[in-house]
Amino acid sequence: xxxxxxxxLTSLQIGAVYILFSLGLxxxxxxxxxxxxxxxxxxxxxxxxxxxxVPLLAGWNLPALPAYLLGVVAAVAVTLVLGFLMYVFGFxxxxxxxxxxxxxxxxxxxxxxxxxxxxxxGAVRPVxxxxxGTVTILGAPVTAQRLAxxxxxxxxxxxxxxxxxxxxxxxxxxxxxxxxxAAMLQGVPYGRIAFAGFMIASALAALAGALIAPxxxxxxxxxxxxxxxxxxxxxxxxxxxxxGAILGGLFVAAIETVGGFYFxxxxxxxxIFLLVIVVLLVRPKGLLGHG
Amino acid sequence: MSIATKARLYGFGASxxxxxxxxxxxxxxxxxxxxxxxxxxxxxxxxxxxEFMCNTAAEEINKAGGxxxxxxxxDFKCIAxxxxxxxxxxxxxxxxxxxxxxxxxxxxxxxxxxxxxxQSLSExxxxxxxxxxxxxxxxxxxxxxxxxxxSTPFEILPPLIRYVHKANPDAKTVVLLNPNDATGQxxxxxxxxxxTETGVxxxxxxxxxxxxxxxxxxAARIASLKPEIVDLGTxxxxxxxxxxxxxxVLGWKGVKVVEVGTGVDALKVTGGKAIEDVxxxxxxxxxxxxxxxxxxxxxxxxxxxxxxxxxxxQIGFYDSVYxxxxxxxxxxxxxxxxxxxxxxxxxxxxxxxGQIGFxxxxxxxxxxxxxxxxxxxxxxxxxxxxxxxxxxxxx
Numbered sequence: 001x002x003x004x005x006x007x008x009l010t011s012l013q014i015g016a017v018y019i020l021f022s023l024g025l026x027x028x029x030x031x032x033x034x035x036x037x038x039x040x041x042x043x044x045x046x047x048x049x050x051x052x053x054v055p056l057l058a059g060w061n062l063p064a065l066p067a068y069l070l071g072v073v074a075a076v077a078v079t080l081v082l083g084f085l086m087y088v089f090g091f092x093x094x095x096x097x098x099x100x101x102x103x104x105x106x107x108x109x110x111x112x113x114x115x116x117x118x119x120x121x122g123a124v125r126p127v128x129x130x131x132x133g134t135v136t137i138l139g140a141p142v143t144a145q146r147l148a149x150x151x152x153x154x155x156x157x158x159x160x161x162x163x164x165x166x167x168x169x170x171x172x173x174x175x176x177x178x179x180x181x182a183a184m185l186q187g188v189p190y191g192r193i194a195f196a197g198f199m200i201a202s203a204l205a206a207l208a209g210a211l212i213a214p215x216x217x218x219x220x221x222x223x224x225x226x227x228x229x230x231x232x233x234x235x236x237x238x239x240x241x242x243x244g245a246i247l248g249g250l251f252v253a254a255i256e257t258v259g260g261f262y263f264x265x266x267x268x269x270x271x272i273f274l275l276v277i278v279v280l281l282v283r284p285k286g287l288l289g290h291g
Numbered sequence: 292m293s294i295a296t297k298a299r300l301y302g303f304g305a306s307x308x309x310x311x312x313x314x315x316x317x318x319x320x321x322x323x324x325x326x327x328x329x330x331x332x333x334x335x336x337x338x339x340x341x342e343f344m345c346n347t348a349a350e351e352i353n354k355a356g357g358x359x360x361x362x363x364x365x366d367f368k369c370i371a372x373x374x375x376x377x378x379x380x381x382x383x384x385x386x387x388x389x390x391x392x393x394x395x396x397x398x399x400x401x402x403x404x405x406x407x408x409x410q411s412l413s414e415x416x417x418x419x420x421x422x423x424x425x426x427x428x429x430x431x432x433x434x435x436x437x438x439x440x441x442s443t444p445f446e447i448l449p450p451l452i453r454y455v456h457k458a459n460p461d462a463k464t465v466v467l468l469n470p471n472d473a474t475g476q477x478x479x480x481x482x483x484x485x486x487t488e489t490g491v492x493x494x495x496x497x498x499x500x501x502x503x504x505x506x507x508x509x510a511a512r513i514a515s516l517k518p519e520i521v522d523l524g525t526x527x528x529x530x531x532x533x534x535x536x537x538x539x540v541l542g543w544k545g546v547k548v549v550e551v552g553t554g555v556d557a558l559k560v561t562g563g564k565a566i567e568d569v570x571x572x573x574x575x576x577x578x579x580x581x582x583x584x585x586x587x588x589x590x591x592x593x594x595x596x597x598x599x600x601x602x603x604x605q606i607g608f609y610d611s612v613y614x615x616x617x618x619x620x621x622x623x624x625x626x627x628x629x630x631x632x633x634x635x636x637x638x639x640x641x642x643x644x645g646q647i648g649f650x651x652x653x654x655x656x657x658x659x660x661x662x663x664x665x666x667x668x669x670x671x672x673x674x675x676x677x678x679x680x681x682x683x684x685x686x
Contacts, residue, residue: 003515006541010507122331122373123339123597124529126560134540143540216504217529217561221332221375225504260508261515264497266471268508 015253016153030240040223046209083202238289324398381405510537532562553602
């Protein structure tokens with residue numbers, strides 16, 4: 001029983017970040033029909049900004065939590081600026097162009113890899129402990145930081161889900177995602193909605209990066225691992241589907257945790273790729289995909 | 292031709308002649324030392340420190356008059372590229388160094404997989420290769436131009452594991468964790484053998500992919516096996532620190548070993564207080580009466596750049612430059628094959644102090660391994676303490 005609880009908690013902790021990451025990917029795909037391989041760099045820059053600003057602010061005798069919150073604000077701001085530049089000077093011209101956007105995003109990956117290494121250096125950056133201590137849930141220990149991350153991820157996901165189903169912008173995003181031409185005929189301004197979708201996705205990547213920074217290995221390469229897992233999550237869940245991204249994120253995290261626990265990490269990674277193959281064979285559009 | 296024109300011409304000719312003569316006297320040819328090292332990712336600190344140490348040795352040699360071959364003098368220059376600790380990037384770096392930059396001496400290389408990619412070219416093209424790669428498969432009579440610039444599992448693991456076992460005789464079980472690549476696999480094979488010979492039962496020996504950022508499932512598995520010892524083999528400091536932190540959260544208490552543990556600071560970045568009592572096999576202490584002024588000065592400079600003390604991986608990149616200098620001067624040639632032929636007989640001054648050469652014929656079939664001491668250290672109250680220093684001759 002204790003093992004099961006530990007595994008469930010671990011899956012939820014890992015899955016929380018995968019969900020936030022995958023939601024951004026799926027939103028961009030749904031609205032613009034492009035695959036953004038540079039999404040991991042939006043995530044990475046956010047984590048890097050947190051890793052740089054928090055120790056700096058802590059050095060000015062600011063307590064850890066306020067320093068972290070200010071770091072998160074800075075990280076989201078920087079990420080949104082990068083997202084804005086990516087959209088305005090790049091993806092705007094390649095909407096609904098899979099090949100063009102693919103080449104563009106690979107180019108951006110190479111460019112940003114070099115820029116990040118130059119600006120931030122390649123070494124791992126430490127983030128001081130924000131919420132010290134460990135809590136026990138049904139006998140399984142979880143750090144306060146991880147728990148806070150999960151709670152934040154649940155709140156953000158719930159807010160996004162509410163916004164997608166209840167607000168005008170959310171409904172427009174969904175309409176464009178289902179049939180952009182029909183949506184435009186109904187008066188939905190596609191260009192503005194695509195821009196909004198891209199910026200929301202950038203913000204989600206920024207929040208995911210800022211949330212994971214205190215509990216992981218922050219380096220310019222951090223986005224690569226999450227990008228692969230995030231893509232697997234959206235493919236399993238269904239490209240363009242918000243509930244699919246949530247389900248896919250949890251699925252990948254569960255396999256990684258259970259596979260890693262009973263076999264080893266490498267076997268778990270193989271299992272995740274096998275899962276993608278099976279899902280693509282049985283349901284090519286993913287578990288909850290429709291488009 | 293007017294007198295004025297003639298005068299101008301003579302003046303120009305004389306100036307040109309002086310320039311050529313002066314330039315010729317000043318010109319010192321440069322020998323490029325290529326480096327294939329990780330400059331990004333979890334092992335970036337090792338790569339950056341390695342580049343720093345190569346540059347330090349090259350500067351020292353250049354200032355002291357360079358490398359002398361007959362009446363010619365050469366300077367050293369280090370050129371480093373990021374191999375990202377993987378074979379694919381290692382191949383690109385190998386192509387760049389050997390085919391584009393025309394490098395004839397590899398001053399150092401890090402990571403068995405990228406080094407294997409480099410070696411496949413270097414041996415064929417007659418380029419001398421120094422490496423920290425731990426794999427036994429890269430050494431031997433088949434690879435006469437390859438030399439190892441730091442101690443490897445065959446040198447480090449037996450004394451380290453024996454020491455840990457002697458210090459913790461009640462610990463009877465161990466779990467091993469290594470990166471899933473050539474470095475990890477080669478090390479794991481040696482570690483398994485030595486732990487078993489020592490009488491410690493191996494509960495599990497797992498691998499993980501480099502680039503992994505979530506170590507919770509791995510830590511949960513290790514903790515569930517309830518080992519008395521956890522051996523994190525060749526994990527880079529950031530990864531090892533994360534695993535130790537996650538194990539600490541799960542309440543695991545036991546003997547911690549990081550065979551390639553290179554220092555406290557990098558491990559602390561991700562491990563925090565969980566790194567207490569970790570045994571390491573590749574760290575070096577830079578305080579105490581036995582440390583020379585030169586070692587202290589170089590380490591202080593390195594700390595400014597790296598925020599971490601130097602370790603045996605990085606020191607290998609200093610020693611290799613001096614070994615290449617000694618080899619060139621002994622061979623009286625800058626031909627890498629000639630230098631490689633005399634290298635097993637050369638003696639040079641190591642950063643650790645004293646003259647050393649190469650050994651390893653019994654293990655590898657030829658003398659390609661630097662005769663370096665094995666330093667066993669442990670983290671005590673957040674600081675590194677030297678427990679034992681075993682010279683190569685007694686190892």
